[in-house]
Amino acid sequence: MKIGVYFCNCGTNISDKVDSGQVGQKIEGIENVSYFKTLELMCSEEGKEFLHNDLIGEKPDRVVFAACSPREHENTFMRILSGADMNPYLMQMVNIREQVAWVTEDKDKATAKAANFIKGAIKRVSFHKPLEKKSIEMSPDVLIIGAGPAGLKAALTIAETGRKVTLVEKRPVVGGQPVLYEDVFPNLECAPCMLEPMLNEILHGEHAENIEILTMSEVIDLSGFYGNFIAKIRKSPRFVDKEQCIGCGECIGVCPVAVKNEFNNGLDDRKAISLSFAGGLPNVPFIDMKACLRAKVAAPSAEVAATPAENEDCRLCDQSCPLGEGIIKFDDEEEVIEKHMGAIIVAVGASLYDAGLIPGLGYGKIPDVYTAFEFERLLSSSGPTGGELKTRSGSTPESIAIIHCVGSLDSNHKEYCSGICCQYAFKFNLMIEHKLHDARVHHLYKELVYPGKEEYLLYKRAKENPNASFTRYSSIDTIGINSEDGRVRVKNTESGKEALIADMVVLCPAMVPTKGSGKLGELLDTTNDMFGFFEELHGRLDSARSKVRGIYLAGTCQSPMNIQQAITQGMAAAGYVLAGLVEGKKLDVEPITAAVDEDRCAGCRICMTVCPYKAIGFDMEKQKASVNEVLCLGCGTCVAACPAGAMSSNHFTNDAIYAEIEGVLA
Amino acid sequence: MNEDNVNRDNVPGCCNTGLESESEPELKFKFESEFEPKIVGFLCNWCSYAGADKAGGSQKSYPPNVNVIKVMCSGRVDPQFVLKAYAAGADGVLILACHPGDCHYKEGNYRALQRHRMLLRMLNQLGIGSERCRFDYVSAGEGDRFVKILTEMVDTIRTLGPINRPGLNNIDEYSSEKRSENGYSIIGS
Known part of the structure; x- marks a missing residue:
């Protein structure tokens, strides 16, 4: 084996302290060392050219470069080896500048230390083996799980470049949580108006053909790795032809079955065949077969009692369809499809901490105690009351209490601030003021936060509401909520003040991972953080990447965040996909x-x-x-x-x- | 760790306290004045090696006794590397890693820490002494900290003196090329 050693004086940076002549003597006679050459400046154009020609002339088997830190020029010298038809891994760099010449006072000692380092490299390099970068084919297609703002933005961004996206959504509609809201903070913009152009772009825009939307669908299995994932997706039957239905809603009016409407948090009823909510997209109803009269006979189960025979062939919806037969498909079946893709973006969103876990708040027991989600629906013109603020008994509230920080900033519950609750609470304040001019709004909070360039103004406006009051509490356990004479009594047990009398109480619970996200994480093999959110690769540098290569994160499944942040993270995840998974390019390993x-x-x-x-x-x-x-x-x-x-x-x-x-x- | 794999007869220093010199202050003094410690430093590529470069970039002088061996991650530092270093003549070993939570490979530094804790017990049993193997954290920006840790280590080893190693090189039988020939390891991890 022939080993060549090149020594760089680095101008005088190295030669000031390390004497190349003496180093040459010290390594003389070491087995396999064929030559020792000193250059003035190895990384200069002349230096590189010399090395190129010298390597071709000398044809060493292994090379040692004694120069600066490999962090500076290892790649440079690897390229020189490649250029000289050598495998780039057959060299070892020795750092005699940063770790010897610049840090050793005594010249003799520096020279001796440099010689030791070089001896180590000479011994080591003979064990180097030629290594090749491999490359494998990869699929440029992308799977996005969750069609909320983050997932939609990512889908749209990727589709715009001509790439294929499969968008999997558990619900029958796309748009995520904000499509259910009337207005969004900080400037009370109409939420459906804000999202509709994006939703239309996704469904019917120029690049819509690149996006396959699978509603009522779930990923049930994943195998493979970056560049070559294979996902199994279960599509639940919708029982309505998505392509042909025009969304007129005739079928809904005739349906004889009413069940609790989960899209309005159970605050009203919907039919067994139903649109999720007015304006929900895609504008195609679905049949809830658990509720449909036909299914009770077709798929009898223990929970379903025997049904009167006259119901078994109810076809009212089918008969009412102005497009005729075949649009309603009672024989629609569950389907499991397989998709091959190179990368995955997880954007499954978050939900709210269960306020029932704090019994003193009376949630679930006192009818007029609502969560923020429920209250959003009460404010919404597509909601159960058509946007009218009314108590359960139908009266107009005179006083509404908003409890911030429910389960947040609390070691007994969730030890973080979700960052968005104060903003929507201030939004509620203004919306209540707009709807009911004289109603009192009581904010009870542990901390108030309003970071950002627009957020403080919203707080200021809420503060300026002459009917608003702000009261700080120290612990959620000090808040006791009871019903009294048809109204709600909110008492801060710490304060000597009288209890507040309200007609409605709105709880602003911490944002928490959705129920299914643990299971999804398991099948994707991603990790969870200490709170159960999908864990990012790095909290600041790489928050849109999971720890699994090729699986990216966007939106509130990674951390509580607002719509702006979720959309931005969706873009970031799309950026990772587009930069790393380039069509036609192979994956370097x-x-x-x-x-x-x-x-x-x-x-x-x-x-x-x-x-x-x-x-x-x-x-x-x-x-x-x-x-x-x-x-x-x-x-x-x-x-x-x-x-x-x-x-x-x-x-x-x-x-x-x-x-x-x-x-x-x- | 399977200690049964260690053939104590062939591991000199095992029954030797290695600290005999301390009972003879004069001899120790002699060691201190003439003795130049040889130390091997295993530095991870991402934090501590960059920290060493940082010290170089700001031209901070430090004792030349540490021979740096770069590994991609402190988690790559097999306890056998450390034993090999003593066998090959080192008087001390430094293992420098990324700070907790900063590991480029997420948790390699925790593995290194675990292995170091285990190794220290063994070094005492071998009579080498746990003071001769230091594990610490240096970030890419901590040139000063690198110099401080390194200087302290050199001082520590200078005070301890060389390892009492009559025939210690026999440990070679259990590592390096011999190891692959024999097909066994002296320590599991």
Whole structure:
């Protein structure tokens, strides 16, 4: 083996302290070292040209560059090797500038230290093996789970570049939570008006053909890895032809069955065939087969009592359809489809902390205690009261109490601030003022927050409401809510003041992960943070990436956030997809990964437990570990952990490191 | 860790306290004046190696006794590397990692910490002494901290003196090339 050593004086940066002549003498006679050459400035154009020609002339098997930090020029010299038809991994850089010349006062000591470092590199480099970057085909298509603002924005952004997107939404409608609101903070913009152009763009716009929307659908299985995921998606039957239906709603009026309307948080009823809410898109009704009279006979179950025979062939909706037969499809069936895609964006949103867990608030027991979601629907013109503010008994409220920080900032509940509740509470304040001019609005809060350039103004306007009061409480446990004479009594047990008498109470609970997000995380193999939200790769640098390569996060499934932030994160996730997963490009796989020696592997799976990237799989048949080179980032933790010495780390093999240890100490 | 794999007969220093010199102050003084500690420093690529470069960039002088070996992650530092370093003549070993929560590979520094804790017990059993292996955190910006830790380590080893190593190099039988030939390891992880 022929090893060539190049020494860079780096102008005088290195030569001031390290004498190349003496270094040359110190390494003389080391096995395999064929030559030692000193250059003035190796990274200069002349230096690079010299190296290029010299490597071609000398044809060394391995090369050592003693110069600056590899963090500065390792790539430069790797490229020079490639240019000279050598494998770029057959070299080792020695940092004799940052870690020797610049930090050692005594010249002799610096020279001796540099020689030690170089000896280590010479010993090590003979163990280097040629490594090749592999590349694999990848699918440019994208799966987006969740059609709220974040998922929609991501879908639209990706579709605009001509790429195919599959948008999976659990509900029958797209738009997420904000489409259910009347106005959004901070400037009380009409929410449906704000979202409608985007929804239309998604459904009928120029790039709509690139987006496949699967409503009433769920991802039920995922396999593969970045560039090549395969997802199984379960499509629940809608029983109405989505392509042909014109959304006239004739069928809904004739349906004889009424059930609680979950889109209005159960505050009113809907029919068994129903639109989610007025204006919900796609504008196609769905049949709730659990409620439909036909299904009770067709699919009898323990919960469903025997039904009178005359109901079994109810076809009222079908008969009422102005388009004729075939639009209502009673025989529509559940379908499981498989999709192949390169990347996934998770945008499943969040929900509210269960206010029932704080019994003193009376939620679920006192009829006029509402959560913020429910109150949004009461304010909405498409809601159960058509936007009229009324108590359950039908009277117009004279006084409304808004409780901030429910379950937030509290070690017994959720130890964080959701950041949006104060804003929508101030929005409620103004909307109440607009609707009921004289109603009192009492804010009870633990903390008030209004960061951002527009948010304070909303607070200021809420403060200026002459009927508003703001009272601070120290702990949610000090708030006692009871009903009294048909009204609601809100008492702060800490204060000596009289209890507030209200007609409605609005609770602003902490934002929490949706119920299904834990299960979804499990099947995607992503991790959760301490609060159960999808965990980001890095809280500041990479909040739109999960810890699984190729799975990105957008919106409130990652952290409580407002619509602006969710939309921005949707764009960020789309940016990652578009930058990393380029159509026609193959996926480069870095060669510095772990590798398994199957003969030695005993199948103990310790490596799998320490791998931070789930890059190690297990071959059940062979009972051996296997490394996924796409997912492995080459940290080497598994190599240090393997008790059998079956794991090795490309380029950082035990042999190479042992040799370097021997070399630097020789 | 399976200690049964350690053949104590072949691990010199095992029954040696290694601290005999401390009972003879004069000898110790002699060591201190002439002794130049040899230290191997395992630095992770992302934080501590960058921290060492930072110290270089700001041209802070420090003792030249530490020979740096770069690994991608402190989690790659196999306890056998540390033993190998002592066997090959090192008087001390430094393992520097990213700060908790900052690991480029998420949790490699925690693994390194766990292995270091385990190693310290073993070093005492071997008579090498746990003071000779220090684990610490240096971020990419902490050039000053790198210099401080390194200087402290050199001082510590200078005070301890060289490892009492009659025939310690026999440990080679259990590592490096021999290890792969023999097909066993002296420590599991």
